[in-house]
Amino acid sequence: MGREMIHFEKxxxxxxxxxxxxxxxxxxxxxxxxxxxxxxxxxxxxxxxFHKSAMDxxxxxxxxxxxELSVIEDIPAGHIPEKxxxxxxxxxxxxxxxxxxxADCVIQDEEVDFTVDQKVRFVGTRKPYNICQKGEDMKVGxxxxxxxxxxxxxxxxxxxxxGAATPEVYAMPRIAVISxxxxxxxxxxxxxxxxxxxxxxxxxxxxxxRLGCDAIYAGIAExxxxxxxxxxxxxxxxxxxxxxxxxVSMGDYDFVPAALEDCGYTIHFDSVAIQPGRPTVFAxxxxxxxFGLPGNPVSSYVVFEIFVKPxxxxxxxxxxxxxxxxxxxxxDYKRRNTARKxxxxxxxxxxxxxxxxxxxxxxxxxAITGADGLVAVEIGSSGIADGEKVYVRQI
Amino acid sequence: MGREMIHFEKxxxxxxxxxxxxxxxxxxxxxxxxxxxxxxxxxxxxxxxFHKSAMDxxxxxxxxxxxELSVIEDIPAGHIPEKxxxxxxxxxxxxxxxxxxxADCVIQDEEVDFTVDQKVRFVGTRKPYNICQKGEDMKVGxxxxxxxxxxxxxxxxxxxxxGAATPEVYAMPRIAVISxxxxxxxxxxxxxxxxxxxxxxxxxxxxxxRLGCDAIYAGIAExxxxxxxxxxxxxxxxxxxxxxxxxVSMGDYDFVPAALEDCGYTIHFDSVAIQPGRPTVFAxxxxxxxFGLPGNPVSSYVVFEIFVKPxxxxxxxxxxxxxxxxxxxxxDYKRRNTARKxxxxxxxxxxxxxxxxxxxxxxxxxAITGADGLVAVEIGSSGIADGEKVYVRQI
Numbered sequence: 165m166g167r168e169m170i171h172f173e174k175x176x177x178x179x180x181x182x183x184x185x186x187x188x189x190x191x192x193x194x195x196x197x198x199x200x201x202x203x204x205x206x207x208x209x210x211x212x213x214f215h216k217s218a219m220d221x222x223x224x225x226x227x228x229x230x231x232e233l234s235v236i237e238d239i240p241a242g243h244i245p246e247k248x249x250x251x252x253x254x255x256x257x258x259x260x261x262x263x264x265x266x267a268d269c270v271i272q273d274e275e276v277d278f279t280v281d282q283k284v285r286f287v288g289t290r291k292p293y294n295i296c297q298k299g300e301d302m303k304v305g306x307x308x309x310x311x312x313x314x315x316x317x318x319x320x321x322x323x324x325x326x327g328a329a330t331p332e333v334y335a336m337p338r339i340a341v342i343s344x345x346x347x348x349x350x351x352x353x354x355x356x357x358x359x360x361x362x363x364x365x366x367x368x369x370x371x372x373x374r375l376g377c378d379a380i381y382a383g384i385a386e387x388x389x390x391x392x393x394x395x396x397x398x399x400x401x402x403x404x405x406x407x408x409x410x411x412v413s414m415g416d417y418d419f420v421p422a423a424l425e426d427c428g429y430t431i432h433f434d435s436v437a438i439q440p441g442r443p444t445v446f447a448x449x450x451x452x453x454x455f456g457l458p459g460n461p462v463s464s465y466v467v468f469e470i471f472v473k474p475x476x477x478x479x480x481x482x483x484x485x486x487x488x489x490x491x492x493x494x495x496d497y498k499r500r501n502t503a504r505k506x507x508x509x510x511x512x513x514x515x516x517x518x519x520x521x522x523x524x525x526x527x528x529x530x531a532i533t534g535a536d537g538l539v540a541v542e543i544g545s546s547g548i549a550d551g552e553k554v555y556v557r558q559i
Numbered sequence: 560m561g562r563e564m565i566h567f568e569k570x571x572x573x574x575x576x577x578x579x580x581x582x583x584x585x586x587x588x589x590x591x592x593x594x595x596x597x598x599x600x601x602x603x604x605x606x607x608x609f610h611k612s613a614m615d616x617x618x619x620x621x622x623x624x625x626x627e628l629s630v631i632e633d634i635p636a637g638h639i640p641e642k643x644x645x646x647x648x649x650x651x652x653x654x655x656x657x658x659x660x661x662a663d664c665v666i667q668d669e670e671v672d673f674t675v676d677q678k679v680r681f682v683g684t685r686k687p688y689n690i691c692q693k694g695e696d697m698k699v700g701x702x703x704x705x706x707x708x709x710x711x712x713x714x715x716x717x718x719x720x721x722g723a724a725t726p727e728v729y730a731m732p733r734i735a736v737i738s739x740x741x742x743x744x745x746x747x748x749x750x751x752x753x754x755x756x757x758x759x760x761x762x763x764x765x766x767x768x769r770l771g772c773d774a775i776y777a778g779i780a781e782x783x784x785x786x787x788x789x790x791x792x793x794x795x796x797x798x799x800x801x802x803x804x805x806x807v808s809m810g811d812y813d814f815v816p817a818a819l820e821d822c823g824y825t826i827h828f829d830s831v832a833i834q835p836g837r838p839t840v841f842a843x844x845x846x847x848x849x850f851g852l853p854g855n856p857v858s859s860y861v862v863f864e865i866f867v868k869p870x871x872x873x874x875x876x877x878x879x880x881x882x883x884x885x886x887x888x889x890x891d892y893k894r895r896n897t898a899r900k901x902x903x904x905x906x907x908x909x910x911x912x913x914x915x916x917x918x919x920x921x922x923x924x925x926a927i928t929g930a931d932g933l934v935a936v937e938i939g940s941s942g943i944a945d946g947e948k949v950y951v952r953q954i
Contacts, residue, residue, distance in 0.1 A: 193746060194776075197765040213750060240782065242742025244753040260742060260854065262753050309928070317765035318927035318954075321856035325758035329747035347637025347655060351588060352724035355608060358639040358657050363720035370592040370712035381589075387635065459655065461716035487931065489884045490911025516885025516950070530696070530703065532713035536882065555911070559713075 169435040171543070172470070172505045175446070178432050179471055182448045183478040186337060186404075190330040193323060196315050198376040199333035200482040205309040207326040210299035215263040219294040222276060222284050223267035224254035226291065232283040239264060254284055263295060270294035302326070314482050334480040337453075339372045339379040340403035341365050342395055344420060345410045345459065346387040364409040364464045368457070371468045372407075375476050393423040400427055400452050404479075407472065408445075410459030420445070420456055429454055437543060439504040441467040453479075462531050466507050466538065469559060488537070488557045491518040498547040505543050509535030510556060518556055535559060564830040566938070567865070567900045570841070573827050574866055577843045578873035581732060581799075585725040588718060591710050593771040594728035595877040600704040602721040605694035610658040614689040617671060617679050618662035619649035621686065627678040634659060649679050658690060665689035697721070709877050729875040732848075734767045734774040735798035736760050737790050739815060740805045740854065741782040759804040759859045763852070766863045767802075770871050787818040795822055795847050799874075802867065803840075805854030815840070815851055824849055832938060834899040836862040848874075860927050861902050864954060883932070883952045886913040893942040900938050904930035905951060913951055930954060 170178075188202040217223065217239075224233055233254040237247045245264035249255055254271075255264045263270070275288030286292070302308060308326050309319060315333070323331050348362040349355045365381050372379035380402065385395040399406045408420060421431060429447035434456070436444050440463035445456030455472055457464040474484045494517040497508060509531050510518040521534045537556035541548060548554060565573075583597040612618060612634075619628055628649040632642045640659035644650055649666075650659045658665070670683030681687070697703060703721050704714060710728070718726055743757040744750045760776050767774035775797065780790040794801045803815060819826060824842035829851070831839050835858035840851030850867055852859040869879045889912040892903060904926050905913040916929045932951035936943060943949060 193761040194764060196761075197768065209750065209756075213755060214753065241740055242754060242782070260740075260755075316928070316954075317762045317769065318856070318860050318930075320765050321758040321762035321860070322928055324746040324761050325756050325856070327746060327749065327756065329745075345636055345655075350724075351719040351722060354722065355604065358609065359637060360608060360655075361604075361720050361722065363716040366588040366719050367712045367716035369589060370715050373592065374712065387637070461713070461720070465713050465716070487907060489886065489907060491884065512882060512884060516948070530717060533704070533711070533717055535713075553911075559711075 167431070167434045169437050169442070170433050172436055172438050175433055175436045175444070176471065176474060179446055179475050180478050180484065182432070182453065183475055184451065185481055186335040186479050188332050189335050190332050192330055193320050193328075196320055196323065196331055196333065197317060199315050199331075199336070200477075200480045201309060201311055201313045201315065202332045202334050202481060204307055204311050205323060205326060205328050205331065207302045207304060207306045207308050209302075209326065210304055211302040211325060212296050212298060212300065215298050216296050217257045217259060217261050217263060217270045217294060218296050219270050219272040220259050221257060221270045221272040221292075221294065222254040223257045223264055223270050224249055224284075225251065225267060226269045228252065228254075229269075229271075229286045229291070232279050232285050234283055237264065268295070312481050312483065334482075336375075336377045337404035337476060337479050338402070339369075339377045339405045339407060340382045340399035341368045341372075341379065341407045341409065342382045342385050342399055343409045344385045344387070344392065348384050348410070350384075363461045364457070364459070367461055367465060368407055368409060368468060371465070371472075372476075375473065377405075377476065387419065389419045389422060392419040393426045396420075396423050396427050396454075400449075400454075404452060405472070405475070406452070406454040407468075408454065408456045409464055410457075424454060437504045438470075439501075439506045441470070441507075442504065444471065446471070462509075465532050465559075469538065469557070470507065486557055488555050490553055491516060491556050493517070493539075493548045493550060493552045493554050494519045496547060496550050497541070499541065500546075502544050502546050506541040507538040507557075508541060510537055510539050510554075512536045512556075518554065532559070562826070562829045564832050564837070565828050567831055567833050570828055570831045570839070571866065571869060574841055574870050575873050575879065577827070577848065578870055579846065580876055581730040581874050583727050584730050585727050587725055588715050588723075591715055591718065591726055591728065592712060594710050594726075594731070595872075595875045596704060596706055596708045596710065597727045597729050597876060599702055599706050600718060600721060600723050600726065602697045602699060602701045602703050604697075604721065605699055606697040606720060607691050607693060607695065610693050611691045612652045612654060612656050612658060612665045612689060613691050614665050614667040615654050616652060616665045616667040616687075616689065617649040618652045618659055618665050619644055619679075620646065620662060621664045623647065623649075624664075624666075624681045624686070627674055627680050629678055632659065663690070707876055707878065729877075731770075731772045732799035732871060732874050733797065734764075734772045734800045734802060735777045735794035736763045736767075736774065736802045736804065737777045737780050737794055738804045739780045739782070739787065743779050743805075745779075758856050759852070759854070762856055762860060763802055763804060763863060766860070766867075767871075770868065772800075772871065782814065784814045784817060787814040788821045791815075791818050791822050791849075795844075795849075799847060800867070800870070801847070801849040802863075803849065803851045804859055805852075819849060832899045833865075834896075834901045836865070836902075837899065839866065841866070857904075857926050860954075861933065864933065864952070865902065881952055883950050885948055886911060886951050888912070888934075888943045888945060888947045888949050889914045891942060891945050892936070894936065895941075897939050897941055901936040902933045902952075903936060905932055905934050905949075907931045907951075913949065927954070 237255040241260040249266035636655040644661035
């Protein structure tokens with residue numbers, strides 16, 4: 165291979181440059197969570213669509229507050245008032261119900277007394293209003309959600325309320341995961357001498373599914389040029405993004421680069437100045453993307469977060485940058501080798517600070533399980549001082 | 560109804576007191592994400608399972624570093640070395656491969672020169688080691704994950720590596736969502752005069768599914784005692800948790816409490832000193848839980864987060880408290896009415912501070928879509944001052 169080691173920022177730029185936005189499709193609201201809007205969404209109604217009562221009470225005229233009022237109608241939510249409210253009259257009205265013509269306020273139940281002949285008397289001290297104006301929250305045609313919005317349950321309520329019952333969203337890329345390495349056995353088997361369990365594939369599948377992707381496991385590629393080429397070719401025809409786990413160190417027994425090129429991929433980089441994750445490979449062919457992820461689970465996890473996730477976001481029209489949080493570092497973090505950008509796992513403490521999790525190298529499989537986020541340490545920096553404010557990319 | 564309004568903390572305590580932990584089941588690793596472990600997980604192997612090379616290079620004896628070494632074997636990852644390394648010899652070894660007997664260090668490729676007769680000569684300046692010791696990360700029988708752990712993709716890698724291929728997890732409660740109110744039409748219809756769209760049901764389903772629950776929509780209950788009782792009875796037989804949206808204000812047109820009691824439920828509270836979410840109802844019968852959620856989407860969203868989610872966590876053996884973050888409030892937040900505990904939507908700014916999102920009351924449907932979290936304002940407090948440190952419950 166022998167391509168030069170490039171900086172993280174350059175590598176990410178290369179990945180994003182190659183991303184061609186996916187097609188769009190319509191989905192039901194029930195299937196819209198975690199998808200990205202492909203159009204702006206405008207309201208087809210005023211919200212609220214009519215003057216409505218904000219309280220259970222009695223709708224009347226402000227100028228009649230000193231009068232005893234006869235109740236002329238009962239207006240539950242969802243009913244259309246049949247009578248106008250004129251001087252000396254009021255209508256019983258429920259929260260959310262339509263205000264009757266003539267009325268300009270609602271006296272809430274708590275501020276009402278009844279006379280012996282069941283007339284309503286206002287006994288409050290402050291002038292009541294208790295009406296939500298038609299169009300107060302949104303006018304017909306108003307922009308409610310922008311193209312590129314990552315849909316969250318609360319957005320679904322908004323889509324529902326403006327009639328966007330089958331919103332147009334970007335298709336999600338389909339992902340195939342291939343594990344490489346003769347040394348691997350699947351988790352259900354006890355590894356014979358010299359072998360280890362395949363711990364990466366199911367982790368990568370879960371990461372991809374959390375982003376809403378359809379992800380399939382293509383199995384373990386034998387360390388053999390033909391087998392490697394065949395499994396990559398097959399995964400490429402099944403998926404938009406092929407993720408290879410392991411098999412991409414600088415070793416002699418690495419058939420992946422040649423197999424990728426045989427399958428028509430161009431390799432853009434194979435070494436990134438990051439820790440963990442140096443032997444990360446990125447290759448493309450038209451409409452297809454392939455990453456070679458490092459062989460150990462912690463490195464693989466981090467590389468998915470910092471490269472694969474931004475690619476998926478870009479492909480699906482979303483925001484590439486994650487919205488992280490800031491926190492104060494508790495305790496020093498020091499490192500000797502400053503040649504690479506590090507992503508170190510950190511944990512929130514109960515008081516909102518972060519500390520590094522016990523982490524002895526990228527082979528330490530537990531490092532990420534106790535982590536709440538990653539903190540970057542830039543090239544040239546020898547660490548983070550106690551009390552320093554750091555940006556935490558949450559995981 | 561007329562039960563007394565209770566404090567949030569008391570209400571949450573009542574909810575959690577009634578939670579009876581679900582049964583357990585085994586799932587495949589592929590289906591284990593977002594589930595909660597029902598047992599401690601111990602390793603069935605040493606990790607690494609053998610002394611392994613941390614580098615591509617040459618395995619030899621530390622005492623031979625000054626010698627020219629003949630290469631006797633090639634050891635790729637996954638192979639078992641066939642030869643012992645003795646004085647004057649070395650084996651070519653790849654990252655992750657098993658160290659041959661006799662060797663106690665690996666010289667990395669970058670620190671090797673070859674003699675004319677292809678012997679290996681160490682040219683580094685620092686004594687090499689480059690070995691991961693057997694059991695360095697984990698010993699056989701060691702505790703790797705604790706009962707109650709909420710499984711995240713990184714945990715899946717750990718489960719895979721120790722052979723927990725079908726971990727035992729708590730069953731997820733099945734959820735049924737019922738919307739109530741004559742005023743509702745489904746999102747695909749344009750609401751006739753006096754009606755509004757049902758914006759809550761799909762939001763609640765999405766919130767439940769994000770927690771890994773199987774959630775079904777039972778439809779809109781007519782505002783009628785028999786229909787309300789029937790739909791609640793049917794949802795109760797289909798699900799563990801019944802979530803009613805709307806229909807639980809203090810109004811005259813509210814058939815829910817009576818219907819719940821007819822279905823055998825005991826109502827524990829129907830009014831909580833929170834804003835939004837005051838008219839929240841909680842009822843149980845053996846093995847069944849029911850919430851009446853407020854009718855507007857913002858209130859419903861918040862009440863799900865602060866009551867339903869903790870119930871689901873408790874039922875499934877998980878940690879009830881969400882791990883939030885701390886941030887600095889930018890700008891004052893003031894309120895007049897201090898009688899209830901408020902949950903106000905806030906947004907992170909790029910510098911890690913939070914500000915309140917534009918929010919004019921619980922009917923304001925957009926308030927939550929722009930929010931990154933909720934900040935609690937306690938009873939008696941008139942707000943949050945600019946610069947105050949606040950705890951943000953992320954959403």
